[in-house]
Amino acid sequence: MPFKTKEELENHIQELKREPVTAQILVCGGLGCLAKGADAVYKRFQELIEKNQLSATVKKTADNHQPSLKETGCMGLCEAGPLVRIEPKGILYLRVKPEDVDRIVEETLKNNQVVDDLVYQEETNQEIRKWPLMKDVPFYRKQMKIVLRNCGSIDPEELDDYLVHDGYLALAKVVTTMSPDDVIGEILKSGLRGRGGGGFPTGRKWQFARLSKADRKFIVCNGDEGDPGAFMDRSVMEGDPHTVIEGMAIAGYAFGAQEGYIYVRAEYPLAVKRLKKAIADAREAGLIGKNLFGTSFSFDLIIKEGAGAFVCGEETALLASIEGKRGMPNPRPPFPANKGLWGYPTVINNVETLANVPIIILKGADWFRSFGTVTSPGTKTFALSGKIRNTGLAEVPMGISLRELIFDVGGGVQDNGKFKAVQIGGPSGGCLTEQHLDLTVDYDSLCSAGAIMGSGGLVTMDENTCIVELARYFLHFTQNESCGKCVPCREGTKHMLNILQKIVEARAKGEDLDLLIETAEVVRDASLCGLGKTAPNPVLTTLRYFKDEYLDHVYNHVCVAHVCNAMKEYRIDPEKCRACGKCARVCPVKCISGRPKVPYIIDQEACIKCGSCFEACPFDAVLVEWRSKNHES
Incomplete structure (x- = not known):
């Protein structure tokens, strides 16, 4: 080096490929795994390789001094980190701790055995299935690595x-x-x-x-x-x-x-x-x-x-x-x-x-x-997050269905929960429902449903997610990030956020919903850049597919997901109350009253739903009650 001709580069690459490969230890060095202690795992491998003189059984790099223990980039299955892969067998170990390294060295590198309790496993029909090889793990099975072809396989600093x-x-x-x-x-x-x-x-x-x-x-x-x-x-x-x-x-x-x-x-x-x-x-x-x-x-x-x-x-x-x-x-x-x-x-x-x-x-x-669809060739990377079992980084062919992406690659909803919606395209994307699960993931199909591909964020939600609060959260983000240069985005997103805040706080009226839609359409059509033009997407798609939840919040003051604090009430059970006064003393707005030997009561109009009374009561006398649909909207 330096390579002065194409032939010099080709010759050098051929020399590298001629080196023998017996074993490689790949430790994921993505931020998710590093946050969980991957560095300590890597150091323990270093110690044991030197202690056991394993350099003879491990592929060496070009300088012939160090065994091929590598800290790689992200391997994808972030939820299960730190990840360790043993090549060329393709064995993948999950949630590896420094103390597990001794067993991997002893059983896998020395004796060619799999450490059974560290591999990917699922319980199906009361039967536990295990997949030791990375290629067989459900998370990777439907992936197609083009962009991520080297991530998790090479040392990015070599x-x-x-x-x-x-x-x-x-x-x-x-x-x-x-x-x-x-x-x-x-x-x-x-x-x-x-x-x-x-x-x-x-x-x-x-x-x-x-x-x-x-x-x-x-x-x-x-x-x-x-x-x-x-x-x-x-x-x-x-x-x-x-x-x-x-x-x-x-x-x-x-x-x-x-x-x-x-x-x-x-x-x-x-x-x-x-x-x-x-x-x-x-x-x-x-x-x-x-x-x-x-x-x-x-x-x-x-x-x-x-x-x-x-x-x-x-x-x-x-x-x-x-x-x-x-x-x-x-x-x-x-x-x-x-x-x-x-x-x-x-x-x-x-x-x-x-x-x-x-x-x-x-x-x-x-x-x-040869991958993807006619109008959307190739693959797309996605960051899977939210209430999904396999959170992490995935690359799939364009044209895969949302159902396959969420349930096959992502492993479905956490804790066997019920799927409710998926937000695709980030804070400027759209919220899609169960009826869209068979929609193909490509630019045109997603646009037809009111969503966008975006950069590849995909947030899965279960039935414990409040759709209105979700829209408020994403709009809060985009409103906060607006540069303020154009009026439609600067003022329009602020008005939209104020309306959504009123809705989740049970202060909105029916005409607020009409104003929300009207404002969202103006922001979408009149903003200067993509941030403003797409900021209303979460609001418009949730209103389109989950309008009943908005109506419940506005007319019934009901949050079916039990998320919005304004939709709940704190009450004191007179049978359990001992009139000790602890709840009244911690109340920040002094809305609890009572006297000795008489059960205390909470003024619902003044209560700010902070929960201090609930936490302070030693007799479990403070009850939390969520409003339900008990009258016509």
Whole structure:
């Protein structure tokens, strides 16, 4: 290194592939597993490998000094971390503690046996089934790994680990054997659409920028992932940073950009750390920088850390932030492909979109189109969260049904609960019901149901979820993140939130529902950017599919999910009350009255439902009663 020609890179990769493979220990180093103690598990493996001199039975890296114990990126099944995988057998161990490592070394590495109690298991029909191999675990069975092809399998901080999986061969191919138009043509043929939410054809965006005449152009990677519960892009940047770099370099070659920015929020320190190392390693190896592979094409990257504003996920706001301005959107046209960063043509693609590019170049557009649907080819990553059994990161073919995604991959509702709804597309997405479970997951089907693909957040809800409170929560998030530049978003989301607050606090009237719908439609139609235009989605879809819950809240003051505090009452049971006065003394609004030897009572009009009396009563005399439908609406 550095690699001066395509042949030098190919020869190096062939040398790496010739190394013998006997065993690999892969410890998940995704944030979910690290938070549960994966570092301690990794250190214990290090200690035992050295103590037992296992280097002879474990594959060694190129320097021939260390056994192949790797801390990888996210393996996906975050709920069951820390995860450990033993290759090449493909054994997956869940919830591994440092004390379990001794058994794994003794039983699996030394004696070729499975540690039975650490593998994935399910109880079905009073029978416990166990799946030791990762490929057989229900969570992984229907997945198709394209974007996540290396996550959980390579050490993201080792360049050779990426190269041995044909890393940078796609870049070498395009700069030495393909014209920019050939590259754009292949991406257009693949049908790759932007995975950031909008679904705009990636090749067309590159084509627009290529046709723009300028002496300077930019490619920007949008890693500003701000949806609550979403961690798809973060996991790719942490687990396979070189695929993002390679995808950006290919895009730059295709439309004529020699400079790129990776915009990643500062709240992702592990992603920032691994990206910085990957960029430095790639630059040292001649994989980015001047005259790549002996050609005239040069390309380099800069990381820009964002401050965490949700609105900076919008293209023009993101560009303003890079330029050092306040992150606020601007009217379009002109579009960034014509006039973007500092007035030069700029393409903004999100992390997942760029991660698809190298493998499309290597395997071809027809291969990519063999997955997914006609209008939505390929795969999509999802962050599964909420009341779902298998929370984590999954990648599935486009066209899979919501039912398969939630019940087969996700394992269904936690604690055998009853499915109620799914919020897809993040805080700007739509809420879908049981009647939509057989809907296919693709851009067009979801839009027809009032939802959006979004970046890939998927929140499952059970019958204990209050739909009205859910809409209020998401709107609170988007209203708080509004930049305030345009009136419809700034004022409209505030009015919508106030109405929803009145509804959950049992203060709303019938006309408030009409005003909520009217305001939501104005915000959707008149806002400047995507944040405002999609902010009403959770409200409009829940009103569309769960209107009865809104009516119950407004007319009956009933919350069927027993979530909204205003819909419950605290009462004192006179048979149990000992008139000790403890409840009255802790009441912050002094709404409890009584005297010695006479049961205390609560003034329902003054009660703020704080529950202090319930917690203070030593005789269980304070009762919680939820209102039920006891009169006509």
